[in-house]
Amino acid sequence: MGHFILTDAMKIGxxxxxxxxxxxxxxxxxxxxxxxxxxxxxxxxxxxxxxGQKLTHSKPxxxxxxxxEAMVDLYRGRDARTHVDxxxxxxxxxxEQVYKILRMIPRxxxxxxxxxxxxxxxxxxAVGNAVASNPWSLFVPCHRVVPSSLTxxxxxxxxxxxxxxxxxxxxxLKREGVFFQQDKILPTSLWKPRGE
DNA sequence: GCTTACCACGATG
DNA sequence: CATCGTGGTAAGC
Numbered sequence: 001m002g003h004f005i006l007t008d009a010m011k012i013g014x015x016x017x018x019x020x021x022x023x024x025x026x027x028x029x030x031x032x033x034x035x036x037x038x039x040x041x042x043x044x045x046x047x048x049x050x051x052g053q054k055l056t057h058s059k060p061x062x063x064x065x066x067x068x069e070a071m072v073d074l075y076r077g078r079d080a081r082t083h084v085d086x087x088x089x090x091x092x093x094x095x096e097q098v099y100k101i102l103r104m105i106p107r108x109x110x111x112x113x114x115x116x117x118x119x120x121x122x123x124x125x126a127v128g129n130a131v132a133s134n135p136w137s138l139f140v141p142c143h144r145v146v147p148s149s150l151t152x153x154x155x156x157x158x159x160x161x162x163x164x165x166x167x168x169x170x171x172x173l174k175r176e177g178v179f180f181q182q183d184k185i186l187p188t189s190l191w192k193p194r195g196e
Numbered sequence: 197g198c199t200t201a202c203c204a205c206g207a208t209g
Numbered sequence: 210c211a212t213c214g215t216g217g218t219a220a221g222c
Contacts, residue, residue: 113206
């Protein structure tokens with residue numbers, strides 16, 4: 001039986017965004033099965049509930065969990081924990097390859113879909129697909145992937161990508177120390193994955 | 197099983 | 210701006 005943990009509403013200091021909900025799904029071995037944050041509570045419920053249902057066949061419950069706190073810390077730009085146990089075997093092999101690279105992107109830096117693709121001999125759209133279905137929001141930093149144009153690009157937050165989400169992505173990157181000039185990221189902040 | 201439509205992309209003109 | 214190539218997925222036969 002798994003745990004579906006939902007944290008309290010958070011108020012955060014963005015101009016266009018006055019609150020966010022954070023939640024994590026933790027398996028019986030205390031490994032992180034999924035994490036999500038969104039302005040719409042029902043989306044969080046829906047997403048984490050669905051993953052939980054698939055994984056555990058049991059009703060998740062609400063409560064508190066240190067990982068949820070860690071998630072909020074990450075959101076606020078603090079590096080709470082250096083290591084988090086991620087549940088294994090819930091993503092495809094290709095996704096694993098991509099997520100492994102995401103976890104190497106240093107704080108304060110970004111990389112591009114295309115650069116990841118060439119480092120694993122794949123295509124940028126395929127990488128986009130994988131990045132978009134990252135189950136471990138914030139813990140696996142998919143927000144550090146941007147288009148080759150060095151604009152912030154899209155971010156879905158378990159919804160269709162939209163403007164609000166892109167603002168969140170941009171604020172996250174700024175807080176992590178990525179350099180912007182207007183809406184463009186400076187090339188200094190670009191990090192290149194090592195080839196295979 | 198196979199086919200197709202859909203994409204958080206990229207290169208080109 | 211438009212268009213096309215592209216690889217991986219999931220949903221539909």
